[in-house]
Amino acid sequence: MKSVLVALSAGAALLLTACGGSPTGTNPSTGGAGVPTPPAASLTGAGATFPAPFYSAAFYAYNQKFSQVTVNYQSVGSGAGIQQLTKKTVDFGASDVPMSSTELAAAGGADNVVQIATTLGTESLAYNLSGVSNGQVRLTPDTIAGIFLGKIKKWNDPALAADNSGVSLPSQAITVVHRSDGSGTTYIFTDYLSNVSADWKSGPGKGKSVNWPVGQGAKGNEAVATTIKQTPGAIGYVELAYVLQTGMTQASLKNKDGSFVIPSEAGATAAAKQFPDVTPAQFSIVNAPGKDSAPITGYSWLMVYKDEADKTKGTALVDMLYWLVTDGQQYGSNTHYAKLPSNMVNNDIVALKTVTSAGSALLSVPAPS
Amino acid sequence: MRRGTAAERVIPAPLVASSRQRRLLAGDRIFQGLALASAILILLIAAIFMVALFLPALPAIRRFGLGFFVTRTWDPVRQIFGALPALYGTLVTSAIGIVIAFPIGLGAALFLAEEARLGFLRGPLSFAVELLAGIPSVVIGLWAFFILTPLMRDNVDPFLRQTLGFLPLFQGTANGYGYLTAGVVLAIMVLPIMVALSRDVIRAVPRALREASLALGATKAETIWSVILPYARVGITGAVLLSLGRALGETIAVTMVIGNRPVIAASLFSSGYTLPSVLANEFTEAVGPLYQGSLFYLGLVLVLITIAVNVLARVLVWRFSGSEPASL
Numbered sequence: 001m002k003s004v005l006v007a008l009s010a011g012a013a014l015l016l017t018a019c020g021g022s023p024t025g026t027n028p029s030t031g032g033a034g035v036p037t038p039p040a041a042s043l044t045g046a047g048a049t050f051p052a053p054f055y056s057a058a059f060y061a062y063n064q065k066f067s068q069v070t071v072n073y074q075s076v077g078s079g080a081g082i083q084q085l086t087k088k089t090v091d092f093g094a095s096d097v098p099m100s101s102t103e104l105a106a107a108g109g110a111d112n113v114v115q116i117a118t119t120l121g122t123e124s125l126a127y128n129l130s131g132v133s134n135g136q137v138r139l140t141p142d143t144i145a146g147i148f149l150g151k152i153k154k155w156n157d158p159a160l161a162a163d164n165s166g167v168s169l170p171s172q173a174i175t176v177v178h179r180s181d182g183s184g185t186t187y188i189f190t191d192y193l194s195n196v197s198a199d200w201k202s203g204p205g206k207g208k209s210v211n212w213p214v215g216q217g218a219k220g221n222e223a224v225a226t227t228i229k230q231t232p233g234a235i236g237y238v239e240l241a242y243v244l245q246t247g248m249t250q251a252s253l254k255n256k257d258g259s260f261v262i263p264s265e266a267g268a269t270a271a272a273k274q275f276p277d278v279t280p281a282q283f284s285i286v287n288a289p290g291k292d293s294a295p296i297t298g299y300s301w302l303m304v305y306k307d308e309a310d311k312t313k314g315t316a317l318v319d320m321l322y323w324l325v326t327d328g329q330q331y332g333s334n335t336h337y338a339k340l341p342s343n344m345v346n347n348d349i350v351a352l353k354t355v356t357s358a359g360s361a362l363l364s365v366p367a368p369s
Numbered sequence: 370m371r372r373g374t375a376a377e378r379v380i381p382a383p384l385v386a387s388s389r390q391r392r393l394l395a396g397d398r399i400f401q402g403l404a405l406a407s408a409i410l411i412l413l414i415a416a417i418f419m420v421a422l423f424l425p426a427l428p429a430i431r432r433f434g435l436g437f438f439v440t441r442t443w444d445p446v447r448q449i450f451g452a453l454p455a456l457y458g459t460l461v462t463s464a465i466g467i468v469i470a471f472p473i474g475l476g477a478a479l480f481l482a483e484e485a486r487l488g489f490l491r492g493p494l495s496f497a498v499e500l501l502a503g504i505p506s507v508v509i510g511l512w513a514f515f516i517l518t519p520l521m522r523d524n525v526d527p528f529l530r531q532t533l534g535f536l537p538l539f540q541g542t543a544n545g546y547g548y549l550t551a552g553v554v555l556a557i558m559v560l561p562i563m564v565a566l567s568r569d570v571i572r573a574v575p576r577a578l579r580e581a582s583l584a585l586g587a588t589k590a591e592t593i594w595s596v597i598l599p600y601a602r603v604g605i606t607g608a609v610l611l612s613l614g615r616a617l618g619e620t621i622a623v624t625m626v627i628g629n630r631p632v633i634a635a636s637l638f639s640s641g642y643t644l645p646s647v648l649a650n651e652f653t654e655a656v657g658p659l660y661q662g663s664l665f666y667l668g669l670v671l672v673l674i675t676i677a678v679n680v681l682a683r684v685l686v687w688r689f690s691g692s693e694p695a696s697l
Binding site: 103180 | 518522630
């Protein structure tokens with residue numbers, strides 16, 4: 001009897017939304033605990049490719065939950081996403097690196113834009129060595145920099161052997177594989193290298209594209225992963241998701257506290273927790289302290305205008321984003337995105353509460369304690 | 370212009386125009402106007418296109434000038450950009466593609482046009498050529514990425530190193546990604562153009578010439594070598610240059626196997642870069658006027674090279690054909 005009632009009320013809610021009316025009353029099937037029920041709107045966003053699988057899973061789930069809101073995300077690249085936001089052709093932009101001061105100036109100044117972290121990514125160093133299994137190769141900041149600077153050329157280099165006493169590394173040439181397209185993945189990795197190696201910092205430096213001293217480029221995470229898989233002796237930096245989904249072997253990485261960790265979602269969240277004061281201007285979280293921290297980790301960012309011209313749309317936007325950084329985080333786990341640490345969720349909510357339309361705040365949830 | 374005078378010679382203007390003829394003349398004028406408008410529109414589009422490419426490139430042109438073409442560094446972090454490695458890679462991979470595709474394409478074209486004995490193979494061969502021409506380049510790229518690169522690394526490259534290793538072209542380690550593999554991919558992609566155009570050109574050789582040659586006692590091979598090929602060389606040159614045009618601009622399939630590295634190396638086994646690959650790789654995340662400008666500058670270079678190839682085609686065709694004008 002009870003289930004029939006639930007089904008009936010769910011049906012009534014469906015009918016209401018299908019008719020275009022906003023769901024009324026306190027029907028539990030339209031709003032979750034604490035998640036605001038958004039008004040009907042169609043939202044578009046554009047930007048980074050890295051969080052795209054998470055966004056599509058999350059936005060699909062949001063539409064299942066609130067059928068009155070559809071979110072269309074185009075993964076055209078961070079640069080293009082920021083440009084489209086600046087031209088106001090999209091409701092939100094997404095980027096693996098927060099907007100730079102010049103980009104903010106083009107968008108009307110830092111005070112005009114709200115930037116929130118939506119998910120956490122961590123990178124692995126995947127390798128192709130026959131007979132060497134997952135996590136067996138142990139790499140330190142020095143050896144990683146040495147390999148990517150081209151100073152360590154062979155797998156049996158003494159510098160590598162020092163940390164890998166139990167493993168028989170072959171006398172094979174190391175083929176370095178890196179991204180050839182500009183990417184946030186490259187930014188985070190080169191940020192890490194600049195952080196741990198003075199030679200890298202004064203050499204190639206950090207950026208979405210850099211002048212690589214050695215190796216060959218492949219376009220996109222998939223191509224890097226595949227190139228490593230079919231090139232004996234290859235090593236490259238790949239998003240954790242691609243390593244896990246394609247069953248690649250990855251190295252244990254020595255973190256700042258000196259412990260060797262195999263990058264994981266939990267390791268990414270642990271690393272992010274170490275930086276409670278992250279802001280869009282100070283966003284680097286690589287080489288984190290803490291014994292569980294995965295060292296090559298970074299946030300992915302999403303940006304909206306602080307002043308929304310369309311109140312209904314703006315409300316739907318902040319309601320959706322509130323859900324994305326709270327309940328929506330669970331949809332990252334299938335695709336190996338790490339959950340935001342609670343301090344960052346709070347920062348995001350505080351930031352979202354500053355989004356206004358005609359002077360009045362749009363997000364009607366209590367401020368986090 | 371010349372065509373117009375020829376037409377006037379063939380159809381002299383009537384001394385007295387009937388009303389029907391006047392209507393035709395009016396129709397002619399309308400047609401002429403439309404044709405002129407279309408011609409101007411195309412010129413306009415070309416002009417707008419060049420301006421749209423030139424203006425965003427200006428910051429890079431001002432900063433680097435012609436030094437862009439001799440600079441070997443491509444460093445987005447330090448904002449130093451040079452086109453030389455990509456320019457070199459584009460020319461080398463296209464040259465490899467043509468060198469491989471030319472003899473194969475010409476042979477297949479001669480078979481299709483001239484060989485009668487194994488005629489039953491003609492249908493399947495023509496079909497295969499059409500099929501190859503219809504495969505989207507990204508699919509060829511995928512095939513090359515998954516099948517060709519390991520094949521080159523494990524079989525072709527070691528063989529070349531053993532047999533021709535005394536040449537600097539075939540020295541050094543090979544991991545399957547680089548100029549040679551990209552060149553092979555380009556050869557596969559331009560082969561259909563080469564075969565189809567050469568076949569049509571060879572077929573257009575007048576029957577009387579063939580028969581005259583054979584009647585004089587020439588063998589089939591002699592006829593092909595001394596009569597058909599010399600007659601068809603203008604068209605075959607056109608086929609080669611059109612293939613080159615395709616090879617220069619090919620983007621995605623090359624990007625998947627070139628190794629995407631802005632270096633210049635003598636060895637064909639080495640990774641490299643091409644102009645279209647740089648554009649495809651870096652446009653999405655290129656920020657700042659100088660970085661974007663440098664990419665536009667590369668695009669401008671690519672367009673200018675393509676124009677240069679076309680001009681070269683014309684010059685070659687004029688030289689081969691003497692005074693007689695011919696179009697591609």
